[in-house]
Amino acid sequence: MAGKVKRKRLRKVLIANRGEIAVRVLRGLRELGIRGAVIYSEADRRSLPVLLADEAYPIGPAPSRESYLRAGAIVELAVEIGADAIHPGYGFLSENAEFARLCRDAGVTFIGPSPEAIAAMGSKVESRRLMRAAGVPVVPGGQDALPDLEAAAKGAAEIGYPVMLKAAAGGGGKGMRKVDAAGDLAAAYRGARSEAAASFGDDAVYLEKYIVDPRHVEIQVLGDLHGKVVSLGERECSLQRRHQKVLEEAPSPAVTPDLRRRMGEAAVAAASAVGYSNAGTVEFLLDASGSFYFLEMNTRLQVEHPVTELVTGIDLVAAQIRIAEGEPLGAEFDGIEPRGHAIEVRLYAEDPYQRFAPSPGRIELLRLPEGPGVRNDCGVYEGSEVTIHYDPMLGKLIVWAADRERAVRRLERALAELRIEGIRTNVPLYRAILADPDFRAGRLDIAMLDRKLAAGELRPPEGDGPADLAMIAAAIAHFERASRTAPPREGRRARWAAAGRRESLRGGSWK
């Protein structure tokens, strides 16, 4: 590192984000005695982060492009209000190298890595090149078009079967062929090229190693400004729908202590290769034989950071702030091993049985689960409006328990307690996932959720109430609504009794 690192206590931090992550960062700041300022769009004036903030500033109309993505305006605001630093959260500008640069040029500390590290890991080609140079395994293969069958055979032999032939000009499964052995290559090569030509007008194909039933396993890293990088262990995030993570857990059921050590070393090497500092995540594909391959690096704090916090006892937001203040990572960050098991689910305002259609509206009732081992990182409150302008994530529900089996039961218990009314949510999908035998056994791969959803599996488990329960409830509700409009015909005593009944049912859900 060139020059000495200045230690500078932060006094005020501007959070360039919204929703649950803004709340998370505010909590971290408050615990460190640092003033928290937030920006809010017109749609977010009454949002939870604003209510919890020390200072709050309007940043524009609802659309993200006119508010949370206004890099220049946000940096100017930070300077104007005397904020020492900006925390970018995740999404929005968090992995925007230009935004990090603007902060640096304005003398505002960006709570994250350098613009150079963000840029290096932001390019797929560049990051793979850097990883190879650092000795970090990457998915073998590349994007060079194969000129002929001989080149394909040679490349496949080098990579090792099974391999994938992929169309250079497009995706969606077209022009793709899995090849299990050398004998199948010629036919697959001809088929892939002609299908690519037919689908994209370009018959170029390239080779990649076919990774059998991969898991998505990522390593949390922290780097300080003095050159030290540590691994805090892994998270398993294989349950994804169309490449969006749906459920995350730590540790991974597939990772042994030895594999954890090796993946941790690879992740530290990856981060060091770009001079990484602050929090980051190195994503790998892990195959059934225990080989792992670099996928990409996320140069920010991630949505699923709580599962790592719960199994390591390390407060990642606090670590981010201390790192940004120039503190070196002390011995308490060395040799971290996970304790117990944590699982996180993301609560979304969408209906999983109506093609995941978003469900905006007012949250009329919110009862979050509590009790042992339950953590809520919720970004909304009862009465909040969920709008169409942003990602419909309401927050996260995370549980911790002594082992995975207990964590699964705890999460089932927590989901049974959870009540959200007024909008549809994806909670029924989680109940179905937790009941699924493959999930319970820890048999996960990145295609599993899409596969089960496409096959019509993952319907929520039946309750054990009487079959007529819903009809009874609706009939009673209807009866009460009807009796409100009808005049009482009984005598005085009966009228008191009726009033008493209505009183006991007041506040019920049939207004």
Place this chain on the structure above:
Amino acid sequence: MEVIVRQGDREERVRVRRADSAHGYEVTVGHHTYQVDAAAAGGLLSLRIKGRQHEVSVRPEGEGVYRVTTAAGAVAVEVADPLTHLARQGLAGKAAKRRQRVTAYMPGRVVAVLVQEGAEVKTGQGIVVLEAMKMQNEIPAEHDGIVSKILVQPGQAVEGGDGLFEME
């Protein structure tokens, strides 16, 4: 009160009357009679039947339509008085055409129209693609039939409740 209650494929004659206790009801569903103690609790409903407690929510969603959430999940339940029910049955005779207008459930922008007017479609087939909340959603045909009218075009902004297409 006597009503016809419909849930999914089930249709039952249901009678509700007050029972003698403070929160009591006697509810007969088909041939089965239940003694039910119902108490409102902070926006939810606690039903006690033979000592077993069930916390449910009942949300009115239109004339006689309720969304009921129990431990088993959420279902739509329709409650109609017997005369209205008979009248509806009469209208939906074999000769009557079922014309259905599908509306936008939220504001958004029409990204694509996937079929032409007059096209024969199957249940679940995508008809229109709406963009909202940074995501695209395919609006499907709810049953087999013919798309009789397309009411929007690509690029058009729609409000919740605006018609998207009509089916027969």
